[in-house]
Every structure is written in structure tokens, then in C-alpha cells.
Amino acid sequence: MMTRARxxxxxxxxxxxxxxxxxxxxxxxxDLAPLLLALVVVLLGARLGSAxxxxxxxPPVLGELxxxxxxxxxxxxxxxxxxxxxxxxxxxxxAQIGVLFLxxxxxxxxxxxxxxxxxxxxxxxxxxxxxxxxxxxxLVSRGFFPGHHPLTHWFVGATLCATSVGxxxxxxxxxxxxxxxxxxxxxxxxxxxxVQGLLVLAVIKGIIDSVDRGQVFNAGSVLxxxxxxxxxxxxAVALGRSISSRVFRLGARLRGxxxxxxxxxxxxxxxxxxxxxxxxxxxVGAFAAGLVLDEVHYRxxxxxxxxxxxxxxxxxxxxxxxxxxxxxxxxxxxxxSVFGQAGIVGFTAALIVVAIVSKQACSLGVLDKGTDRxxxxxxxxxxxxxxxxxxxxxxxxxxxxxxxxxxMIFSAVVAMVAATTxxxxxxxxxxxxxxxxxxxx
Amino acid sequence: MMTRARxxxxxxxxxxxxxxxxxxxxxxxxDLAPLLLALVVVLLGARLGSAxxxxxxxPPVLGELxxxxxxxxxxxxxxxxxxxxxxxxxxxxxAQIGVLFLxxxxxxxxxxxxxxxxxxxxxxxxxxxxxxxxxxxxLVSRGFFPGHHPLTHWFVGATLCATSVGxxxxxxxxxxxxxxxxxxxxxxxxxxxxVQGLLVLAVIKGIIDSVDRGQVFNAGSVLxxxxxxxxxxxxAVALGRSISSRVFRLGARLRGxxxxxxxxxxxxxxxxxxxxxxxxxxxVGAFAAGLVLDEVHYRxxxxxxxxxxxxxxxxxxxxxxxxxxxxxxxxxxxxxSVFGQAGIVGFTAALIVVAIVSKQACSLGVLDKGTDRxxxxxxxxxxxxxxxxxxxxxxxxxxxxxxxxxxMIFSAVVAMVAATTxxxxxxxxxxxxxxxxxxxx
Numbered sequence: 118m119m120t121r122a123r124x125x126x127x128x129x130x131x132x133x134x135x136x137x138x139x140x141x142x143x144x145x146x147x148d149l150a151p152l153l154l155a156l157v158v159v160l161l162g163a164r165l166g167s168a169x170x171x172x173x174x175x176p177p178v179l180g181e182l183x184x185x186x187x188x189x190x191x192x193x194x195x196x197x198x199x200x201x202x203x204x205x206x207x208x209x210x211x212a213q214i215g216v217l218f219l220x221x222x223x224x225x226x227x228x229x230x231x232x233x234x235x236x237x238x239x240x241x242x243x244x245x246x247x248x249x250x251x252x253x254x255x256l257v258s259r260g261f262f263p264g265h266h267p268l269t270h271w272f273v274g275a276t277l278c279a280t281s282v283g284x285x286x287x288x289x290x291x292x293x294x295x296x297x298x299x300x301x302x303x304x305x306x307x308x309x310x311x312v313q314g315l316l317v318l319a320v321i322k323g324i325i326d327s328v329d330r331g332q333v334f335n336a337g338s339v340l341x342x343x344x345x346x347x348x349x350x351x352x353a354v355a356l357g358r359s360i361s362s363r364v365f366r367l368g369a370r371l372r373g374x375x376x377x378x379x380x381x382x383x384x385x386x387x388x389x390x391x392x393x394x395x396x397x398x399x400x401v402g403a404f405a406a407g408l409v410l411d412e413v414h415y416r417x418x419x420x421x422x423x424x425x426x427x428x429x430x431x432x433x434x435x436x437x438x439x440x441x442x443x444x445x446x447x448x449x450x451x452x453x454s455v456f457g458q459a460g461i462v463g464f465t466a467a468l469i470v471v472a473i474v475s476k477q478a479c480s481l482g483v484l485d486k487g488t489d490r491x492x493x494x495x496x497x498x499x500x501x502x503x504x505x506x507x508x509x510x511x512x513x514x515x516x517x518x519x520x521x522x523x524x525m526i527f528s529a530v531v532a533m534v535a536a537t538t539x540x541x542x543x544x545x546x547x548x549x550x551x552x553x554x555x556x557x558x
Numbered sequence: 559m560m561t562r563a564r565x566x567x568x569x570x571x572x573x574x575x576x577x578x579x580x581x582x583x584x585x586x587x588x589d590l591a592p593l594l595l596a597l598v599v600v601l602l603g604a605r606l607g608s609a610x611x612x613x614x615x616x617p618p619v620l621g622e623l624x625x626x627x628x629x630x631x632x633x634x635x636x637x638x639x640x641x642x643x644x645x646x647x648x649x650x651x652x653a654q655i656g657v658l659f660l661x662x663x664x665x666x667x668x669x670x671x672x673x674x675x676x677x678x679x680x681x682x683x684x685x686x687x688x689x690x691x692x693x694x695x696x697l698v699s700r701g702f703f704p705g706h707h708p709l710t711h712w713f714v715g716a717t718l719c720a721t722s723v724g725x726x727x728x729x730x731x732x733x734x735x736x737x738x739x740x741x742x743x744x745x746x747x748x749x750x751x752x753v754q755g756l757l758v759l760a761v762i763k764g765i766i767d768s769v770d771r772g773q774v775f776n777a778g779s780v781l782x783x784x785x786x787x788x789x790x791x792x793x794a795v796a797l798g799r800s801i802s803s804r805v806f807r808l809g810a811r812l813r814g815x816x817x818x819x820x821x822x823x824x825x826x827x828x829x830x831x832x833x834x835x836x837x838x839x840x841x842v843g844a845f846a847a848g849l850v851l852d853e854v855h856y857r858x859x860x861x862x863x864x865x866x867x868x869x870x871x872x873x874x875x876x877x878x879x880x881x882x883x884x885x886x887x888x889x890x891x892x893x894x895s896v897f898g899q900a901g902i903v904g905f906t907a908a909l910i911v912v913a914i915v916s917k918q919a920c921s922l923g924v925l926d927k928g929t930d931r932x933x934x935x936x937x938x939x940x941x942x943x944x945x946x947x948x949x950x951x952x953x954x955x956x957x958x959x960x961x962x963x964x965x966m967i968f969s970a971v972v973a974m975v976a977a978t979t980x981x982x983x984x985x986x987x988x989x990x991x992x993x994x995x996x997x998x999x
Contacts (some may be wrong), residue, residue, distance in 0.1 A: 147655055149840050153831035160824040168812035177814055210648050213590055257875035373618055375878035382879060383601040388595035399590050434875045437816035438823060 152207040156442075158199060159208070162188050163441035178281075178501060179538045181441050182531065185448015193453060198428040203449040212446045215439030216506060218399040221363050221385045222436060223311070224407020225429055239305030241482030246306060247313045249478035250277035253471045258526075261464040265519075268325050272511045272521050275321055276530045277472055279314030280307040281538070283502025289496070294549050298488050303496035306479065312350065314503050315401045318510070319346045322398070325514050325521055345395050350405060353388070357409030369417040377418040378431045384410060400506060447505045447531060450512075455525045469536045473498055492548045499541040500534050597883075599640060600649070600980045602627050604882035619942060620979045622882050623972065626889015632964035634894060644890040656880030657947060661841040662826045663877055664752070665848020666870055676735045680746030682923030687747060687938050688754045690919035694912045699967075702905040706960075709766050713952045713962050716762055717971050718913055720755030721748040722942025722979070730937070739929045744937035749922065753791065755944050756842045759951070760787045763839070766955050766962060786836050791846060794829070798850030806955040810858040814938050818859040819872045825851060841947060888946045888972060891953075896966045906970040910977045914939055940982040942973050 162184035170180030192200055202208065254274030262269065285307050294300045323342040361384060368380045385406040392402025412419070412427055419425055457460055476497040480490035508530040511522030522530070573998030607625030608618030633641055643649065701709070726748050735741045764783040802825060809821045826847040834845025852866055853860070860866055896902055917938040921931035949971040952963030963971070 148834075150831055150834045152651075153827045153834065153840065157824050157828045157831065160820045160827070164809075164812055164814070164817060164820045164824075168817075171813040176593055210593075210651060211914075322640075327689050366606075371605055372612040373608045375607070375874075376605060376609075378875055378878050379601045379605045379882075383605075384600050386594045386601070387598045390591055392596065393591045393594065399594065431875045434819055434872045434880055437819050437872075441820075558796045 151201070151205060153200045155199075155208050155431070156207055156211075158188060158202065159292055159442055159445045160438075162444050164446075167441075175542060176538060178444055179535060181253075181444035182448040182535055182538075185445035186451045186453065186531075187448075188445065189449030189451060190401075190453045203446065208442065208446060212443040214373065215441070215443040216400060217385065217389055217403040217435070218381075218432060218436045219440045219443070220403040222429065222432055224404040224408060225432075227344070227408055230346070238302050238482060238484045238488075239309055241484065242302060242306035242311035242479045242493060242497070243313060243482075245482045246476050247278040247310050247317065248282065248480040250472065251275060251317065253277075253475045254468070257464070257471050259465045261460060261467065262526075266516050266521070268321065268328065268516060269521055269526070271321050272507070273468070273526060275314070275317045275467075276504045276507040277475065277500065277533075278317060279503035279507075280476070280497045281309050281499045281503065285496055285499055285541075292546060292549055297549075297552075298485060299492045299496065299549070299552070301490065302483065302485070302493055306482075306493075306497065310497075311404070311503060314507075315398065315404070316343065316346050318507055319343075319397050319401070322510065322514065325516060328516055346401070349392060349395055349397060349401070353405035353409055355400075357405065359389075359412075361406075361410050362414040364426065365418055367441040368415075369421075370465055377415055377422065377428065380418075381410065381415075381428045381431070398510065399508070424537040430519065444505070447509065450509075451531045452524050453526045453528070455528050458525065461525050463527060464526075465532045468529055468533045472500060472533050472537050473540070482539065489552055492545065495541065495545045495548055498537050500537045504530060504534050517557040568724060587778040592642070592646060593626060595985065596640075596646055596649050597652075599643065600883055600886045601879075601955075604886050607886075608763045608882075616959040616983060617979060619885055619978060622812065622885035623889040623976055623979075626886035627892045627972075628889075629886065629893060630890030631894045644887065649883065649887060653884040656846040656877070656882070656884040657841060658826065658830055659873060659877045660881045660884070662848040663870065663873060665845040666873075666962040668733075668849055679743050679925045679929075680750055680921060682925065683743055683747035683920045683934060683938070684750035684754060684921045687721065687917050687920040688751050688758065688996055691913065691916040692716060692758065694718070694916045695909070698905070698908045698912050702901060702908065703967075707957050707962070709762065709769065709957060710962050710967070712762050713766075713948070713955075714909075714967060714971070716755070716758045717945045717948040717952070717963075718909075718916065718941065719976070720752050720941065720944035720948075721917070721938045722940045725940070726937055726940055726982075731985060734860060738990075738993075740933045740937065740990070740993070741927060743924065743926070743929065743934055747923075747934075747938065751938075752845070752944060753987055755948075756839065756845070757784065757787050759839060759948055760784075763951065763955065766957060769957055787842070790833060794846035794850055798829075798846065799852065799855075802851050806856040806859055809856075810862075814949070816855055818863065818869065821859075822851065822856075822869045822872070828867065839947075839951065879949055885946070890951065890967045891950075891965075892972045893965050894969070896969050902966050902970060905967075906973045909970050909974045913941060913974050913978050914981070930989065930993055933986065933993065936982065936986045936989055939985070941978045945971060945975050986988050 163181045166180030166182075166184030166187075167177030168180070170177055170183070188199055189203055251274035252273070254277040255270045258265070258270040258273035259267070280303075285303055289300045289303070291295075303465070320339055320342050324339065364384060365377075366382060368376050385403050388406035389399035389402035392405070393399045410428065415428070419427060456465070477494040479497045480494040483490050483493050508527050510523055512520060512524070512527050514521040604622045607621030607623075607628075610619065611618055611621030611624070616992035626849070629640055630644055641923065673678040682914065692712070692715035696711045696717040697709035699714035700708070721744075726744055730738075730741045730744065736964060761780055761783050765780070770938070806818075806821060809817050826844050829847035830840035830843035833846070834840045860868060897906070918935040920938045923932050924934050949963055949968050952966050953961060953965070955962040
């Protein structure tokens, strides 16, 4: 196909192009070139990373993080060509939008009914699985960094609290155990502790904001934040479904292609915007939008699509494009050189141990008889999206001139996420394979 | 569904939320809130606009432009709530990426073979349809604005040269005339004049850049630009296909979901990046990437997708999200208040007349006997994407302190695009319906 002569011609042409320099470089509008190059690197890196991860039976997200770590630390090998990439505003923006899509998808995959049906066990498992990691994370962080502000320790604890629904669900599905009793409890609890984690985030972020403004922080403010967050979720669940049903019923009157996707995006973005307006993270709004949006609402619109695609199917290409941007960027922000500093390796190791051990408290929450408590505890280990999002938000927050999550702690948190993500699939698979296959499978 | 009590509860909760102000507003990272609100407005505006356009038998792009004009000129009605939106950096960035996707899709829909097969007629039609509008556009612009720099007049001419493939193709398809002799010539010529238009853009932009730098402009520089652009396209066509075939064959070895889409995006972005590096507009690269990317290259990857989707189908949701951002933003930048200034209404009217009349020169290029020349001339009228892109680039270019395309001229160009887009469907339909249906339909 590509003859030698053609290759020579290509090389010659490239040389001609590149020699005169950038005499006529684009000057109109913002210069897209750095972002385009960054997107190519991110897309290819994410692909190679996730293909490698899958080859070793690991979840793709792990490969994307590792790809980011490699890209972000090429400077250690003496090559700084991609060094500016991690601070590119356009890449950050696309990553932020990507994570909105991820949480919207997680919300779509969860159902209000499913959350209520698994009942008391899931709630208890989730609650224990939030309290224990926060407490232990706080203690470990204070032990290693006694000079830091106490809020830093609470933030470290918070990054440990949320189980990654995506990774857990993926492992259960791969093993055909999604509908087992253990599987349902883990999934229900993972959804609940996501929500609890977002509440914790809202509270801690609110406290930090007010401390940073020099305001005296009081219990009333905490209550206000919790009230806002709970009220937002309650309103979203109680009214969101009828709002969503109305929006899509009205939308079905609109002519044109792509109405379903545009309305779903507008629904997600407006919910995220509203959450932001109330001082919550926009991802809480995106998650809530996904939770209340139901296939029934857009039956008429879906019927108009030739392939009858649902919102998840329509979102998939957008998230294939944007979600890896977030994870690769998170990986790029891991500064491997900090692991040379005293104490950080020990801190990271301690954080990983605490991440694993603290979630075993979950097994105490299993009320149903005949359920394997160890499997539930192991299934709750993986931290993922939410932990990274917390760390990302924390690294953007300041108390005075001090970063709440400094680069050292950030790198340790990402290492913790990678380790739990790496360890869970083999551990959970080992345990589940020893259990009888449930009757309904 | 939504009882009165619930509505009252919602209103009360919203009031409680909004009263304490934004005490705990998000402070970590870039503030997403304005962009989220802008996206909601853009998505809903584009939907309403295009639904309205379709109701009146007009192409959706017209509705999106009009929606943007309405959103951008609410200030005239005394409401300035959305005034900052047109200058939002995040929205500009998403629009730029959106237009890359549009040109990538146009490239995918065109085929190298198809361009060569329609042969001499299409080439002649295209060339006449580029020369006549540029010449007449130059004269009109100079007549109305004798004080402006001559390059402004050339830029106005350039915005008139490219026929909108999207709009033409859509009208032909709606009437079942895509494969008629007239249809094939129009489509072939539209593709060729897009490429010629991009060459014209590259030349004019290069000249403006060097004039702005105070360099003496000489014929050698023009030749260098043309050589670069032609060489890029020749290399893209000659080598792009074997590069693309290799990339996707290698990619077929990668495990994981979404490999096809990620590789296609990386291919598009790297081609756009390379074009930018050579001083061409990144959209030229995106178009070239689409032109050389062929279904055959990714047969193996496509077979892995459950629904066997091709790249176009996978891109559709992304372009449904991002492409309207570009057109609505273009509409938002139309300042209706400039039409109150002396001369501008006359200039706009003259521009519209020139846009229609100049493309009738195309009918002289039809060499095939028995082909309706008027239908070809009418089919070449619509200006769309490329004209707006030119105007957008022109408004970002400066000669000294003078904007090459000032807000007045920009608004006139957008009005011209809207008028040609609006007039073509009824005119072309009227003419084609009088012709016999071709045998192969």
C-alpha cells in the first residue's frame, strides 16, 4: 500500500512544510493547535492504556489513569514536549464536561426504585462504608501531616468514602452476578454512598469556602448546606420525574432530528447549573438528572429514531470522546517525583490500607441471612470517579494561601484509587467464584 | 402528575434556596455555571429554531441562525440577562470543535472517486462559481466602503464563494434528485468549490497575516501558501488513505469498547492539527481526514460493534451536541442594531443580489448536453457553513488596529447566508419539479 517512494515523497513534503517555520500560523480566534494535539495524545493514550488494562483483565479506567500518569511524567525521562498540557484551559474544560456526562450516565443506569428496594441492608452498608473511611482517613492524614489544616484531613477522609459504581458494576456484570443478593446490596449501597459522599463534599466544601472568607463557621451553616443538598435531591426525585416527563412530552411536538438527545443534554446541563447555583457540585445535578430521567418519558421521541436508540446509547459516543479526557488529565496531574519526598510513600501505603480495611466495616451492615459478608466488603473497595473528583475539587480550593489538597496528597489519592481499582477485580472474583450461583441467573 | 401542592412546594423550596444568595457558590476550578446556562440556552434555542424552520420547509441551519440572532439581540428589547454569552471563552471553544466535526462529517460524506468522476463540468462549474462571486463581492464591498483596506473587500468576496454542501445535498435528497445529472454536477461542484474556497481563505489569510506584521507581500509568499495548501490536500489524498487504512488495521488489535470512534477522532484532530501547523485553517484538515477515511479501512473494528455502526453514525450524537453551538453563536454575533446605520441595509441587499446573480455564472460551466443549466445555477446559490466560518475568521483578523471583518460587515454576511439559505429550497424545488425524473431513480 505505502510504497517506499511514497514514504520518501511524504518525508520530503513534510520537510518543505516544516522548514519555513510558522510564518503563516493561524492568528484568528483562539489558537486551537495545542488543544488539538492534546486531544490526540489523550485519545490515543486512553485507548492504549485501556486496551492494556483489558488485556490483563483490569477495568479500562485503570488504563486511562496509568496512561495519564505516563504522559504527565515524561519530564522525568528528560522530555518536556508535553509539559504544558496538564494546565491547558481547554482540556480542563472538556474534562469537566466529560465528568458531567459520566455522572449523568451513572444516574441513568441507577433507578430510584432500585435504590429503595434493596432497602435497609444497602443503606446500612453504605452508611458504615462512608463513616469508617472518613474517620480512618482523617486520622491517617492527621498522623502524617500534623501541620496541615484539619479541613485537609476531612477532605482526605472524604476522598475515601464513595465506592465506584462503574467499576463495581463492571466486575459483577463480567462475572454474571449483577442480580445475586450480594450484587444487589453492593450496587444499591454504592449508589447510596455516592449520594452520601456528594453530601459530605457539599458540607466540607461549604465549610472551606466560608473559612477561606474568614467567616466564623457555625452549625447553622452546616445545617443550611445539608438542607440545601437534601432538599435538592428530594425535590429532584419528587418533582424531577414529572418535570422530565413534561419536558419530553412537549419536546415530542418539535420537528427535526436529534430532539431527544438535545433535550436530554439540556435537562442534564440545567440540573447541573441549578445544583451549582445552590452551592452543590454540578455533578450532583447531572447525577440527579440521570436518576429521574426515565425511558417512559421519551417513548414518543425514541420511536422517531430509526434505530430506536435510548438516551444511554445516544450519549455513549459523547462520553467515549469526553470521559477519558477527565481520567487521563487526572493521571497527568499525578506528580511521580513527589514520591521521592520523605513520608509520601508511607502516607500512600497507609491510605491504601485504610481504603481497603475501612470498607470492611460494610460487612457489619448486611442484615439479610445467607449473604456473604466478605464478598460485600470486598465489592465496596474500589474508589474511582468520585474520589478523583473530590481530590480534583480539593486541589482547586484554598484556605488562605494553602491548597486544601496539595500536589503530594493529590498524587497519593490517585495512587490509592489506582490501587483499589487494581486489587478489587481479582479479590472479588476469587470470593464470588466460591459462592453458589444464584437461582435467578 | 404535578399537583398544585407540589408546585407550591417547589416554588417555596426555590425561594428558600435563592434567598440566601450564593454564600456557598462553587469556588474550585473554573466556574462552569455560565457555560452550563449558555449550553442550555443554545441547545433549546437551536431546537426551537430548527423545528420552526422545518415546519416552514426550511433547512434546520436557518432556524439555528435565527435562534442565535434572537438570543443575541434580546438587549434591543431591554433585557440584557444573556448579554455576556456571546463572548464566553468556553462556548467559543465548543463552537470551534463543533465546526471541526461538521467539516469532518462533510468530508466523510464526500468521496475522492465521486469528486473525480463528475469530471470537467463540476470543475468548471465550481471554478466559475468561485471567481464570479469573489470578483463581484470585491466590487460591491469597495463600492460601499471605499475607506476600508482592499483586503477587507477580498475577504467579503471570499465569504461569497463556497456553496453549502449540506444545504444543497439536503434539498436534492428531499426531492429524490441526488443522482440526477444536475444533482451530481451540483454536488461535485459544491465539494470542489469548498476546497477552492479553503485555498482562497488560506491565501487571503496568509496575505493579511503578513501585511499585519508589516512585511512586504510578494508573489513568492502567495505561491508558498498555495503550494502548502495544494500539497497538503494532495498528500492527504495520496497518502491519507493508506495511513488511515494502517491506523485502523493496527487499531483493530486494541481491545476495548469505542476504539473505532476514538481512532476516528484522533485521526481527525491530528489532521486538523497538521493543517494548522502548515498555516491552513484546522477545518481543512478535518475535511481532508473525512475525505480519505473510508469504511473499508475499519471493517474489522466496525464488526466488533453490536449495532455495526459506521463512523458517521457514531459521530452524529457528538455533532448534534456541538455543531449547533457554532451556528447559534454565529447568529448571536449578528448585531441587529447595525442595520440602523446608514448604508448597511443597502450593502446587505447588494450582497444578497450579488450572491444570487454571481452563482448563475456556474451555468456556463455545464458541458453535458441535456442538462438544465438554470437548475445547476440555482442549486449553487446557498452559502452556509463555509461562508460563516470565513466571516468568523475574518472578524478575528486585524490589519493594524482595524478588524478585517467588522461587526457591520459580519452582520451583513450572516444576513446574506440566511437569505440564500432561505431562497434556495423554494427556487430549486420549483425548477426541478419541471424537469423529468431521471431514469435511474
